[in-house]
Amino acid sequence: MMRKTLAGPALLLSLAVTATLAFAHGDVAPQPVNTDALPEVGEEWLVENPYRADKVGDEVWWQAVMIGDSGFNQNCARCHGLGAVSGGLAPDLRFLEAAEYGDEWFAERFQHGYTQDGTTKMPAFGEILGQKAGWAIRTYIETRPEDGALDAHKDRLGAIRDELMAGGGDDAALKAELMEIAGSVVTASGAPKSDSAALRAALALDGTEAAKKHAAEMLTIGLSAAH
Numbered sequence: 511m512m513r514k515t516l517a518g519p520a521l522l523l524s525l526a527v528t529a530t531l532a533f534a535h536g537d538v539a540p541q542p543v544n545t546d547a548l549p550e551v552g553e554e555w556l557v558e559n560p561y562r563a564d565k566v567g568d569e570v571w572w573q574a575v576m577i578g579d580s581g582f583n584q585n586c587a588r589c590h591g592l593g594a595v596s597g598g599l600a601p602d603l604r605f606l607e608a609a610e611y612g613d614e615w616f617a618e619r620f621q622h623g624y625t626q627d628g629t630t631k632m633p634a635f636g637e638i639l640g641q642k643a644g645w646a647i648r649t650y651i652e653t654r655p656e657d658g659a660l661d662a663h664k665d666r667l668g669a670i671r672d673e674l675m676a677g678g679g680d681d682a683a684l685k686a687e688l689m690e691i692a693g694s695v696v697t698a699s700g701a702p703k704s705d706s707a708a709l710r711a712a713l714a715l716d717g718t719e720a721a722k723k724h725a726a727e728m729l730t731i732g733l734s735a736a737h
């Protein structure tokens with residue numbers, strides 16, 4: 511597992527900010543996550559993510575990513591950063607290995623949180639959100655693209671975006687090209703499948719005019735995040 515090493519002054523600053531944050535947000539109510547669409551996983555906590563594509567197929571995997579996206583950004587992002595890109599207050603979760611060790615560590619922290627010297631640094635989520643939400647969030651985190659994952663395709667994605675905005679382009683061909691670009695996106699966790707603006711745009715395209723605008727917006731968001 512990789513960790514960012516903080517230099518002395520930065521570490522002190524980060525600890526001070528974390529303490530303030532824990533105080534300011536200590537009482538924030540956890541936001542429920544609707545996991546009805548996901549397969550049941552039983553009561554006992556598993557040691558491995560059950561929602562990977564090789565186990566449940568692409569469709570359920572993608573549903574887990576979407577549910578995890580919402581669950582993460584409502585419950586975890588205030589400490590671990592929007593889109594799981596850490597601002598330094600809490601560890602950057604994108605680097606947690608998408609393998610058994612990373613899964614076990616994730617499940618442990620998710621269920622029990624972390625308390626140090628009587629201070630809750632991270633609340634426990636296991637009882638409140640449940641196991642299905644936990645693994646959905648895990649699925650979302652491990653599919654996060656590496657920093658700058660779309661940089662090599664920036665110009666082409668911008669051109670596709672403009673084409674879609676103008677309502678032009680051959681839908682099926684653009685969808686296939688976006689899927690191909692999405693397939694080249696690498697995760698920081700080592701997970702074989704990644705989420706990206708290119709994938710979201712490709713999946714949005716369904717042959718309708720409204721979908722073209724929607725896909726164009728996803729690319730705009732992805733391209734602005736890349737800068």
Ligand code: HEC
Pocket residue numbers: 528531532535582585586587588589590599600601602603606615616617619620624631632633635647
């Ligand atoms: C109030 C702030 C806060 C919130 C909210 C929070 N965390 Fe954390 N989390 C932390 C801190 C601080 C640590 C580091 C604890 C330590 O030193 O081991 C941490 C550690 C972790 C770790 C271990 C990472 C590692 O590299 O060791 C995981 C996994 C994790 N959190 C997942 C989550 C998930 C998932 C959520 C949302 C459901 C969440 N956290 C919500 C503050 C938070």
